[in-house]
Amino acid sequence: MTERNAxxxxxxxxxxxxxxxxxxxxxxxxxxxxxxxxxxxSTPYFPRVAHCRNPACAASHIVSCTFGGEGRLxxxxxxxxxxxxxxxxxxxxxxxxxxxxxLDSGLRVVGQMVDPVESMRVGxxxxxxxxxxxxxxxxxxxxxxxxxLDR
Amino acid sequence: xxxxxVLGVGMHRFGKTGDAIVGGKSVTELCRHAVxxxxxxxxxxxxxxxxxxxxxxxxxxxxxxxxxxxxxxxDLGCTGIPVYNLSAGCAxxxxxxxxxxxxxxxxxxxxxxxxxGEVMPKGMIQTSGVEDINDPxxxxxxxxxxxxxxxxxxxxxRRMFDHGTTEEQMAQVxxxxxxxxxxxxxxxxxxxxxxxxxxxxxYVSNPLRLxxxxxxxxxxxxxxxxxxxxxxxxxxxxxxxxxxxxATIGFDDALPxxxxxxxxxxPSFHTEAKAxxxxxxxxxxxxxxxxxxxxxxxxxxxxxxxxPEEWGLCEPGEAERLLEAGETTPTGRMPINPSGGFVSFGxxxxxxxxxxxxxxxxxxxxxxxxxxxxxAKVGLAQTNGLGGNATAAILKR
Numbered sequence: 350m351t352e353r354n355a356x357x358x359x360x361x362x363x364x365x366x367x368x369x370x371x372x373x374x375x376x377x378x379x380x381x382x383x384x385x386x387x388x389x390x391s392t393p394y395f396p397r398v399a400h401c402r403n404p405a406c407a408a409s410h411i412v413s414c415t416f417g418g419e420g421r422l423x424x425x426x427x428x429x430x431x432x433x434x435x436x437x438x439x440x441x442x443x444x445x446x447x448x449x450x451x452l453d454s455g456l457r458v459v460g461q462m463v464d465p466v467e468s469m470r471v472g473x474x475x476x477x478x479x480x481x482x483x484x485x486x487x488x489x490x491x492x493x494x495x496x497x498l499d500r
Numbered sequence: 501x502x503x504x505x506v507l508g509v510g511m512h513r514f515g516k517t518g519d520a521i522v523g524g525k526s527v528t529e530l531c532r533h534a535v536x537x538x539x540x541x542x543x544x545x546x547x548x549x550x551x552x553x554x555x556x557x558x559x560x561x562x563x564x565x566x567x568x569x570x571x572x573x574x575d576l577g578c579t580g581i582p583v584y585n586l587s588a589g590c591a592x593x594x595x596x597x598x599x600x601x602x603x604x605x606x607x608x609x610x611x612x613x614x615x616x617g618e619v620m621p622k623g624m625i626q627t628s629g630v631e632d633i634n635d636p637x638x639x640x641x642x643x644x645x646x647x648x649x650x651x652x653x654x655x656x657x658r659r660m661f662d663h664g665t666t667e668e669q670m671a672q673v674x675x676x677x678x679x680x681x682x683x684x685x686x687x688x689x690x691x692x693x694x695x696x697x698x699x700x701x702x703y704v705s706n707p708l709r710l711x712x713x714x715x716x717x718x719x720x721x722x723x724x725x726x727x728x729x730x731x732x733x734x735x736x737x738x739x740x741x742x743x744x745x746x747a748t749i750g751f752d753d754a755l756p757x758x759x760x761x762x763x764x765x766x767p768s769f770h771t772e773a774k775a776x777x778x779x780x781x782x783x784x785x786x787x788x789x790x791x792x793x794x795x796x797x798x799x800x801x802x803x804x805x806x807x808p809e810e811w812g813l814c815e816p817g818e819a820e821r822l823l824e825a826g827e828t829t830p831t832g833r834m835p836i837n838p839s840g841g842f843v844s845f846g847x848x849x850x851x852x853x854x855x856x857x858x859x860x861x862x863x864x865x866x867x868x869x870x871x872x873x874x875x876a877k878v879g880l881a882q883t884n885g886l887g888g889n890a891t892a893a894i895l896k897r
Contacts, residue, residue, distance in 0.1 A: 369642055369643055372637060373643065384760070391642075393762055394760070396639070398697035401554030403750055403751055403762075417561060423652045424657045425657055426651070427653065427705055428645055428646070428647065428650060428705065429702065429703040429704055429705055430624070430704060431704055432624040433641075433647065433786075434623075434626060434641075435626075435631055435641050435642050436641045436642065436645035436647075438645065447645070447650050447656055449755070455762060456760050456761075457644060457756055457761050457763045457764075458756065458759060459640065459756055460643075460644055461761070465550040466706065471657065471661040472661070482643070493692075
């Protein structure tokens with residue numbers, strides 16, 4: 350078995366999957382970002398905030414909520430070279446697209462795209478997924494990403 | 501309010517660690533060169549300087565605390581004057597100029613030295629300096645991996661979608677910029693490039709290529725500013741600071757700077773830069789159509805297309821046509837970055853706001869040689885920095 354295949358196997362074994370940063374997202378009940386919303390002005394936040402940051406909001410009233418589901422690719426860029434630390438990635442580095450996605454729930458959020466760079470197009474429908482971003486010490490470290498719906 | 505003028509400017513040519521230009525010079529040595537040149541240009545001695553307003557670096561000097569102004573004062577001789585160290589990411593030089601301007605305009609001091617200098621580490625700038633899950637920059641790099649050029653590429657890609665901008669047009673901006681740099685003795689690159697050469701350079705962050713984004717550079721710039729009353733003792737033709745402004749990002753900005761934000765209701769690009777420039781127009785009473793030339797922060801050629809439209813220098817969607825007609829060259833109707841810009845200099849991050857003041861001054865004095873904007877009377881400068889910072893300044897003769 351090649352090293353790459355071994356990694357793939359690890360990444361599907363949930364016991365060996367670990368969020369790259371704890372508390373920001375989960376996948377037990379489907380891919381979800383853990384954020385918040387101000388119920389006074391409806392502003393969505395990810396990650397969570399303690400107070401509403403909308404200067405036009407009359408009274409901050411923050412409640413925890415999750416964001417998931419589908420959205421539309423507003424724009425995207427490509428990491429053609431490996432980003433500097435603290436980013437971590439599997440070697441050899443494979444360029445990836447970075448999406449800025451408007452979730453249908455009103456949150457504009459950045460995230461890596463699962464699909465190859467060549468398949469990207471502004472306006473495409475996407476869905477939130479949780480996928481490995483790198484492997485280390487026998488574990489797959491996961492993050493949120495977006496997957497094209499009509500490929 | 502006192503009227504404020506630029507009395508003298510100076511610069512150390514930009515280069516890269518180890519090259520024939522900057523070699524192994526420290527940031528203090530680079531700053532010393534720029535400051536000596538600015539003081540000589542102004543005709544003032546160090547003991548006449550009443551305060552220093554300096555850009556803070558997190559990359560070099562400053563005792564690791566961004567105390568770069570203190571380094572400059574120690575090197576020139578401690579006279580006990582006040583030192584202001586300003587941190588605003590890549591907008592720090594513009595912020596330092598604004599604070600120097602405000603001190604003179606407000607009558608606190610009559611003669612102030614503004615300085616910014618940088619020795620940059622190699623490669624892409626590591627935006628987050630700390631591994632702290634409460635730092636949104638750390639989260640963005642750790643969870644997504646979105647380096648600086650990806651921000652510019654995201655905006656450029658969206659412009660291609662909204663306006664039909666092509667990769668060839670973006671490359672053409674670099675061709676124009678590098679042509680200007682041929683006659684700028686302070687530019688790191690002083691050689692023109694062809695469209696084919698730009699398009700053959702590799703993508704750094706698709707759709708942006710290596711020749712279309714600024715590398716990091718070492719360099720320094722300085723300016724001596726003073727009240728108009730005091731300037732009479734030194735020169736009969738000072739350059740007037742019509743205004744200097746600072747602004748920060750709006751809540752509804754289109755591009756999330758950390759992980760996420762609300763979907764905005766309409767176009768809301770570069771809100772910090774636009775706010776700084778609009779405030780400059782308002783305060784000076786000088787409108788966009790009165791601007792003779794502009795030095796804007798072209799970390800990437802994309803900004804040369806987007807910013808002039810957003811500030812009213814031209815109509816929305818018109819920038820590509822003006823570029824292709826040669827109107828953004830020094831002799832065109834809307835000259836942009838006659839210095840050659842960041843694309844030709846590379847970015848010595850905290851020096852850039854002061855670098856722009858030097859170029860504006862040389863242009864307005866008619867000292868810009870082969871890149872001179874004919875009859876330049878009014879110039880606009882603008883910087884952007886991490887944290888949603890931006891600055892603008894308008895100088896006139």
